Amino acid sequence: MLVIDNLSNTVADKPILKGLSLTINAGEVHAIMGPNGAGKSTLAYTLGGRPGYEVTGGEVRFEGRDLLDMEPHERAAAGLFLGFQYPVEIPGVSNLQFLRESLNSQRRARGEDALSGGDFIKLAKEKAGLLGLDMEMLKRPVNVGFSGGEKKRNEMVQMGILDPRLAILDETDSGLDIDALKIVGAGINTIMRKPDKAVLLITHYQRLLDYVKPDFVHVLAAGRIVRSGGPELALELEREGYSEVLGAEVSA
C-alpha cells in the first residue's frame, strides 16, 4: 500500500530524514518509535505534504501512485489520513461544516456524489458515538476550547467519517488519560483494523500499543529506520531505553 524508498528531506534547509525506507502492506499495523528529534513527526508531515518539508531524495508510492507528486488535499482524497500531534483550532468554522466540506471535496475528487445533509449527520453521530465524543461538540468551532484529550478524540472521529485507506497517526496517545486511551485504541481498531486498510502509529511510548497491537515495530533514529521487529521490540525499548537497545546507532 505504501512504499517509502530511500526518502530524504530538509526542513528550513536542515536535513532531517536521511534515506528512510519502509513498506506497509494492506491489513498491517506498523508502529514507529524513536527518541526526540529522530524525525518521527517530520516523516508524518512529509507524507502529508506539509509546505516547508522539502523532499531532497527518494520516492514514495501510495497504492502505486507517486505520493510526492500530489497536493495535500489530493493525498487525502486518495485515501491518506494524517492524525495531528497538535490538532489545529479554526475559530468560526464548525466541526460539522469542516468535515462535510472535507468529505464532499474528497468525494468530488473521486467522482462520487456529495453526501446529503441527513446522511452526513447520521454518519457523524455514529462516529462521534464510537469515540465517546458528545455530538454537541461537533457543532462547535473546530478544536476551539477542546481539551488535549478531546482534540485527539476529535481526530479519530474525523478519521472515522473520512474512512481512509491508510492512517498515519502522530502521537495520537499524547494527552490522553487511561480511559481515553482505551476508547481511542478501540476506535482505531474498529475503524482501521481491516484487510484493505493499514495504520502507521508514531509514538513515544509503548502504552498505546497495549490497545492497538502492531504487527511491526520500527525504530527511527537520526532520520533512518535503524531497527525493525515484532511487537516484542516495543517492550524491549520500554524496558531498556533507546540508547541501551540501539547503542552507537542512535548517534550514527
Next chain:
Amino acid sequence: MMTALALPTRREEQWRYSDVEAVASVWPLSAPYRITVAAGETQAHRLLQDAGDDAVIVRDHVIEVVDGGSCAFHLLNIGGRLGRVTFDVTLGKGAHFELHAAIIGGGEQTLEIVTNVTHAEPDATSEQTVRSILAGHSTGSYLGKIAVARHAQRTDASQSIKAMLLDRTATANAKPELEIFADDVKCAHGATVGELDKAALFYMASRGMDPATAQTLLLRSFVAGVFDGIDDEAERERFETAALRKLETLR
C-alpha cells in the same frame, strides 16, 4: 454649500489613503445623507454598496442621535473603483450608535470607511466593528475618530478593526483616533492586519478540502457575524450572499 469646497488632496487626514483622482471625476459631491434619530427612538439603517467596476462612489452620512436614541448601521462596501462611505455622528445624552461593516476588495479598488463619532453628552455609547478582506492591488482603509466632549462623562466607545490581506500587493490601513476631554471614559480599540492562517489551510487540505473551498470557508468565518444584527432575514441574506459572491471573485 458643498459645491463651494475645493477638491480634497491627500494632505488632508480624511483623504490621505483615498483615490483623489477618482473623486475629481464626480466633483462636486452631492449633499450628505441625513439621519436624525429622535429622543428614545431606535432606527436601523443599512447600505450595500456594490456599484460597478468603474463607478466612483462617495457617500457621506450625517447622523444625529438625540438623547436616549439608538442607531444601528450595517454596511457592506464592495463596489466601484472608489467606494468611500463616511459617517459624521453626534450622540446626545445616553444615545447609542453602532456600525457593523465589511470591506471586500480586489483588483485596483480603493474602498474606505471614514467615521467621526462625537460623544457630545454624558452616558452615550458607540460600537464599531469593521472586517476587511483585500486582494490584488486593492486598498482598504478605515479612519475612525472618536471625540469625547469635556462634560461627556461615562462615555463608552469601542472600535474593533481587523483586516486580512490575500496578496502581498494589497494594502490595509487602519487608523483609530481618540480625542478625549472628559475623564470618566472607556474607549477600547483594537486593530489587526493578518493573512490566512497557514496551519489551518494545511489542516483543511490534510482532510481533503480543496484550496479554494478552504480559503472561502476561512474568509467566511472572518466576516461571519458582521451582519448577524440585521433583523430582517431576507435582508441579512442579501448582504451575506453579496459578500460571498464578492469573495468568490477574489480567488
